[in-house]
Amino acid sequence: MKAPPGIAPARFEQALRKWRGIVGADWVFTSAQDLDAYRDSYSPLYGEVTERVASAVVAPDSVEQVQEVLRVAHAARIPLYAISTGKNLTYGGSAPAYSGSVILDLKRMNRILEVSERNAFALVEPGVSYFDLYRHIRERGLKLWIDCPDPGWGSLVGNSLDHGAGYTSAPFRDHFEARCGMEVVLADGQLLRTGMGALPNSKTWQQFRYGMGPMVDGLFAQSNFGVVTKMGFWLMPQPECALLLTAEAGRHDDGPAFIDALAQLGYEGLITSQLFVESPVMGFPMGPELARLRADWSERRVPALEDYARRNGLVFWSAPFAMYGHEDVVRTQLAHIRRRIEQIPGARVRETACLRFPLADDQLAAAPDKARLGIPSLSYFVSRFAPGAPLFEGHIDFSPVVPLDGQTLREAQDLFDRICQEHGIAPLGGRVLLYHLRAACLIYAVPVGRDPQANARARAGFARLMEVAAARGWGEYRIHPAFMDKGIGYYNYNDGALLRFHERLKDAVDPHGILSAGRYGIWPRHLRKHV
Amino acid sequence: MKSRPGRLACAAAQLILLLGVAQAAQPTISWTWLPVPAGTDPGKAAFMRACAVCHGDGPDHPGTSSLQIKYEGKLPALLEQRTDLTPDLVRYYVRNGFAMMPRFRKTELSDAEVDAIVNYLTRVRPEPAAHPAQPPASRQ
Numbered sequence A: 001m002k003a004p005p006g007i008a009p010a011r012f013e014q015a016l017r018k019w020r021g022i023v024g025a026d027w028v029f030t031s032a033q034d035l036d037a038y039r040d041s042y043s044p045l046y047g048e049v050t051e052r053v054a055s056a057v058v059a060p061d062s063v064e065q066v067q068e069v070l071r072v073a074h075a076a077r078i079p080l081y082a083i084s085t086g087k088n089l090t091y092g093g094s095a096p097a098y099s100g101s102v103i104l105d106l107k108r109m110n111r112i113l114e115v116s117e118r119n120a121f122a123l124v125e126p127g128v129s130y131f132d133l134y135r136h137i138r139e140r141g142l143k144l145w146i147d148c149p150d151p152g153w154g155s156l157v158g159n160s161l162d163h164g165a166g167y168t169s170a171p172f173r174d175h176f177e178a179r180c181g182m183e184v185v186l187a188d189g190q191l192l193r194t195g196m197g198a199l200p201n202s203k204t205w206q207q208f209r210y211g212m213g214p215m216v217d218g219l220f221a222q223s224n225f226g227v228v229t230k231m232g233f234w235l236m237p238q239p240e241c242a243l244l245l246t247a248e249a250g251r252h253d254d255g256p257a258f259i260d261a262l263a264q265l266g267y268e269g270l271i272t273s274q275l276f277v278e279s280p281v282m283g284f285p286m287g288p289e290l291a292r293l294r295a296d297w298s299e300r301r302v303p304a305l306e307d308y309a310r311r312n313g314l315v316f317w318s319a320p321f322a323m324y325g326h327e328d329v330v331r332t333q334l335a336h337i338r339r340r341i342e343q344i345p346g347a348r349v350r351e352t353a354c355l356r357f358p359l360a361d362d363q364l365a366a367a368p369d370k371a372r373l374g375i376p377s378l379s380y381f382v383s384r385f386a387p388g389a390p391l392f393e394g395h396i397d398f399s400p401v402v403p404l405d406g407q408t409l410r411e412a413q414d415l416f417d418r419i420c421q422e423h424g425i426a427p428l429g430g431r432v433l434l435y436h437l438r439a440a441c442l443i444y445a446v447p448v449g450r451d452p453q454a455n456a457r458a459r460a461g462f463a464r465l466m467e468v469a470a471a472r473g474w475g476e477y478r479i480h481p482a483f484m485d486k487g488i489g490y491y492n493y494n495d496g497a498l499l500r501f502h503e504r505l506k507d508a509v510d511p512h513g514i515l516s517a518g519r520y521g522i523w524p525r526h527l528r529k530h531v
Numbered sequence B: 001m002k003s004r005p006g007r008l009a010c011a012a013a014q015l016i017l018l019l020g021v022a023q024a025a026q027p028t029i030s031w032t033w034l035p036v037p038a039g040t041d042p043g044k045a046a047f048m049r050a051c052a053v054c055h056g057d058g059p060d061h062p063g064t065s066s067l068q069i070k071y072e073g074k075l076p077a078l079l080e081q082r083t084d085l086t087p088d089l090v091r092y093y094v095r096n097g098f099a100m101m102p103r104f105r106k107t108e109l110s111d112a113e114v115d116a117i118v119n120y121l122t123r124v125r126p127e128p129a130a131h132p133a134q135p136p137a138s139r140q
Ligand SMILES: Cc1cc2nc3c(=O)[nH]c(=O)nc-3n(C[C@H](O)[C@H](O)[C@H](O)COP(=O)(O)OP(=O)(O)OC[C@H]3O[C@@H](n4cnc5c(N)ncnc54)[C@H](O)[C@@H]3O)c2cc1C
Pocket: A082, A083, A084, A085, A086, A087, A088, A089, A090, A091, A092, A093, A094, A106, A126, A148, A149, A150, A151, A153, A154, A155, A156, A157, A158, A159, A161, A162, A163, A164, A165, A166, A226, A227, A228, A229, A380, A381, A516, A519
């Protein structure tokens, strides 16, 4: 057993003993095999000395236990790293940002505390997964939808605390935006509730976010100022029907106008679901022929790519989306959407399904586009795409936020395409994703695995992608811990005033720096490199 | 919602009596989106909760689709149809993961739950395989 850096083994042993007394001996893990389970399976540093690993794990079952565990850590100055379901794969998995931290695993706290059908909200503990909440709602026949990201095994709390997003209507799909009310344990074990939760016996904790005074909720996301033990979320009332649709445009040069039209329809509130603009020609993965055509940056490029699309019967651009509500209303809105899209010559909107809710049990498995119907799954977790294709072992996502402007987005795609080619990395994705509200995100899933050389190449390419994005004013919305310092380093307006403010907060609320050191570049004073 | 090894073992003992009836009433292959019915064999219940989301039947089950590609019909892609799975193999994959499948922690699946899954997936079947599947020789 290895103590966290800078912690004397005897002090560590003593803390472990106290934690066993609090959570029970079965829920403190120190064996190599148990700790292995907390490694980030998709770490770009996998197997290298710099890989971030845990020194122990404590898994409390209640808020009171969390408070006591934190008091022990605070007194002994032992670094902790809180996870909810710990499935933050691509952005760090269940491993700590600061190697040697003790993982505070909240998975056992998996109670669904309240689901209100009348006021469309849920109050949950950190260990509740999207699957859990979905099944709970389904079992009770409640007329509510959840919004889930691709990984249904993730948690409402963990996902939203990393600013994650999903697929259904705004604002539900921006998961931190959909929150209402938080309960947080501070580093010294103090318990607080945000918003209306500060009013003892409040009756509107999950309905009115502001409460009175400054709204501090945002301080607990992408940060390390507290451990969240409860969180409320607004849910979408079950619609009468959903139309699944795909907008399509046929030519390479339609890209900017197509993106702009879709964005405008979003601003007008006609398209409320998440949508992405993808291309079987411009996106990833690509076969050898396409790779050759895409590597040619001469004037032959566009005609050759359009010819490729024609020969293979591919639609150049497509954008799946959904519309929810009463069918007559939705169809009237669809007529407006069609008129707008059809202004681009040859472009159209295809209806792929019209579904009425609730779905019967036997409709669930076959339901298309599940995430846009609020049905959790793990459909993206594919290890093998085709016979003989290399095993896909994991990825880290480069996810820059780019202005919602067709021309700029197309330029960004071409720029990132060039860099991937130069660095010999073949990411998946590269779609224009309308994910959060009012900004586009491009997501490039850069493959990583067990080969250190390939990982080194992936890291070099990833770093370069970040650099060129930052030079154009595009920052990542979220990042793997291996790149957190670099990522936050670009957010340095006025000599890093924002990070310095975060550090002042850190020093005030967690003076011994025990919570999630290094998360999003916020280090406690004793670990800051620039002090 | 809560899963406690103690409670699980106790439930297991109570349910053994009901097992024949419960299994007869359920489809052989686990489903993903419906609540696990009361009276389900604990191994199957744990499988449905933790494994079927990838290894269930039908579209959107990436474990099944990946194994389909791997075995090309030589072995069933559905784990619940395999007759060659050994306890060691099942335990190995649950705790070590493979490719896109991460390791499962004890807070997600306790040792008792893994044992129940092992029993469920290796329960006596009519024709045991001649060559039981082996875990990969070495993996970092
Ligand atoms: C194939 C694939 C597809 C993906 N698609 C999506 C997608 O569509 N949308 C999306 O958003 N993400 C996506 N992801 C990224 C990620 O897997 C999900 O966001 C996932 O939900 C995060 O894991 P989690 O919910 O278990 O959170 P956790 O791992 O539990 O938490 C994430 C982080 O938040 C902090 N944290 C968690 N809980 C607490 C707490 N209680 N108190 C304080 N801090 C806490 C910790 O720093 C932790 O590391 C995808 C990943 C993959 C591999």
